[in-house]
Amino acid sequence: MPLPDDLPETLLDLAVPHQDINELTSLAARFGAEPALGDLLEDSARALVQDIGNVDVRPELPPLPEGLGDLERWFPVYVAVAALPYTRAYHRERGIPDDVSRRTLADLGRHIALHRERRGSGGLTVPGWLRLHSRGEIYQLGRLQFQRSRLGERTGRGIRAAGFDANPGDRCLDLHVPDFRGPLTPEACADSIARAKEFFARHFPDEGYRLAVCHSWLLDAQLRDYLPEHSNIARFQGLFRAAYKDDEPADGEPVGFVFGNRELPVAELPQRTTLQRAVARHLLDGGHWYVGHGWFEL
Numbered sequence: 001m002p003l004p005d006d007l008p009e010t011l012l013d014l015a016v017p018h019q020d021i022n023e024l025t026s027l028a029a030r031f032g033a034e035p036a037l038g039d040l041l042e043d044s045a046r047a048l049v050q051d052i053g054n055v056d057v058r059p060e061l062p063p064l065p066e067g068l069g070d071l072e073r074w075f076p077v078y079v080a081v082a083a084l085p086y087t088r089a090y091h092r093e094r095g096i097p098d099d100v101s102r103r104t105l106a107d108l109g110r111h112i113a114l115h116r117e118r119r120g121s122g123g124l125t126v127p128g129w130l131r132l133h134s135r136g137e138i139y140q141l142g143r144l145q146f147q148r149s150r151l152g153e154r155t156g157r158g159i160r161a162a163g164f165d166a167n168p169g170d171r172c173l174d175l176h177v178p179d180f181r182g183p184l185t186p187e188a189c190a191d192s193i194a195r196a197k198e199f200f201a202r203h204f205p206d207e208g209y210r211l212a213v214c215h216s217w218l219l220d221a222q223l224r225d226y227l228p229e230h231s232n233i234a235r236f237q238g239l240f241r242a243a244y245k246d247d248e249p250a251d252g253e254p255v256g257f258v259f260g261n262r263e264l265p266v267a268e269l270p271q272r273t274t275l276q277r278a279v280a281r282h283l284l285d286g287g288h289w290y291v292g293h294g295w296f297e298l
Contacts, residue, residue: 003028003031003041003078003081003082004081004084007024007025007028007081008021008025010081010084011024011025011077011081013102013105013106014080014081014105014106014108014109015106015107015108015109015110016077016108016109016112017109017112017113017116017122019122020112020122023070023074023122024074024077024078027070027071027074028078030071031078037071040062040064040065041075041078041079041082042082043062044061044062044075044079044082045079045082045083045086047059047060047061047062048061048079048080048083048131048134048135049083049086049087049090049134049135052086052087052090052134052135052136053090053094053135053136053137054135055137055148055149055150056150057135059131059135061079061127073115073121073122073123073124074122074123074124076124076127076130077108077112077124079127079134080108080130080133080134083134084105084134086134087105087133087134087135087136088101090135090136091136094136094203094204095202095203096139096203100139100140100141100199103140104133104138104139104140104145105133106140107130107133107140107145107178108124108130108133110178110179110180111124111126111129111130112124113180114179114180117260118256118260118261132147137149138176139199140178141192141195141196141199142188142191142192142195143177143181143182143184143185143188143189143191143192144175144176144177144178144188144189144192144193144196145175145176145177145178146173146174146175146176146192146196146199146200146212147173147174147175147176148171148173148200148204148207148209149171149172149173149174149213150168150169150170150171150172151166151167151168151169151170151171151172151211151213152168153168154243154244154293155168155172155213155215155243155244155293155295156168156169156170157244158242158243158244158293158295159211159243159295162241162243164211164297166210166211170211171207171208171209171210172209172210172211172212172213172295173196173200173209173211173212173213173298174212174213174214174215175212175213175214176214176216177214177216177218177236179257183232184218184232184233184236185232186232186235186236189236189239193212193239193298196212196298197298209298210297210298211295211296211297211298212295212296212298213243213293213294213295214240214292214293214294214295215291215292215293216253216291216292217250217253217254217257217289217290217291217292218233218236218237218292219237219240219242219291219292219293219294220254220289220290220291220292221237221242221292222282222287222289222290223237223278224237226274226277226278226281226282227274227275227278228274231274233275237292237294239294239296240292240294240295240296241294241295241296242292242293242294243293243294243295244293245290245293246290246291246292246293247290248290248291249288249289249290250288250289250290250291251283251288251289253289253291254279254289255269255279255283258275258276258279259276259279266280266283266284267284269283
């Protein structure tokens, strides 16, 4: 699984920021010059796409050796690029439209941009999330992302208790709200959900998705105490029924997503927007934020 000869063009197709192309191209020379690194890249890419498409498999990639320097924060990008022919082949096998494939895989560049925003440099240090893209488990459909998944224990029990015929382990679509995709309007959400219904019925007809679930700080009911009734977030919450209530504080979730750095001291959080003021004031008053767990029938 060598890296492509046209690596810069491939990186641009994946929406990698222009400012990172030269560094990634330069560092890639190490894989040819250091056979052990080349072998590690190939082993990692093969592990990533083994049994591709199977949502019940969580591949374990070989550990990275110490002393890689700048290559360490970029290594997952090279793995995704090396595995790209297999990912695209899987998409073609399932009949995934080219535009959906392209926009889904471009999430790589978005995460590199997030890394720079939060840490001040390019890189990708949370590779587990991008493995979903390489393995054909997640798709960008308009404003939202939908991941082929299964109901967890508490979610499945909560949905069943609400009277829906479902159990832990049943197939579901995990709904995700990515950054840098514009406002979370009701119209955009409705469009994405409609796309998802058609997309998965057409391209994964054997899997029969009946439920969408979401696990996010955006579903913390406390946000309604601070935001206007007709805000996008309040109306997004209105799509879901609660599966269960989490009692473990997750303050870093809204701080990280709203302010770009989950480690920011509460006293230093800016309060320029309505959402920033909501997150900051709640914490300054001694409150906590929680991940909400919601579901709806497709």
